[in-house]
Amino acid sequence: xxxxxxxxxxxxxxxxxxxxxxxxxxxxxxxxxxxxxxxxxxxxxxxxxxxxxxxxxxxxxxxxxxxxxxxxxxxxxxxxxxxxxxxxxxxxxxxxxxxxxxxxxxx
Numbered sequence: 001x002x003x004x005x006x007x008x009x010x011x012x013x014x015x016x017x018x019x020x021x022x023x024x025x026x027x028x029x030x031x032x033x034x035x036x037x038x039x040x041x042x043x044x045x046x047x048x049x050x051x052x053x054x055x056x057x058x059x060x061x062x063x064x065x066x067x068x069x070x071x072x073x074x075x076x077x078x079x080x081x082x083x084x085x086x087x088x089x090x091x092x093x094x095x096x097x098x099x100x101x102x103x104x105x106x107x
């Protein structure tokens with residue numbers, strides 16, 4: 001193959017392959033998240049020791065910001081999540097937390 005044909009072949013190859021390589025495929029992207037998280041506003045989480053974390057704290061954690069662990073130290077994740085949902089129970093939402101706060105109307 002002479003040099004001219006090689007150049008034409010290379011140009012044709014580049015023209016054909018660049019759109020394929022650069023083409024975005026959003027339906028094939030992987031997203032990572034959390035579907036089921038309870039904070040201290042849910043009775044079950046509060047009863048096993050999660051007495052500090054609010055829904056706002058949970059979203060901070062999902063974004064990669066540090067939050068206070070109930071044992072007193074800070075925790076954070078290395079890679080923020082793409083999506084998340086706090087799924088606290090509607091029954092007694094925040095009631096146990098309020099009842100355990102000194103001076104709260106729930107006492």
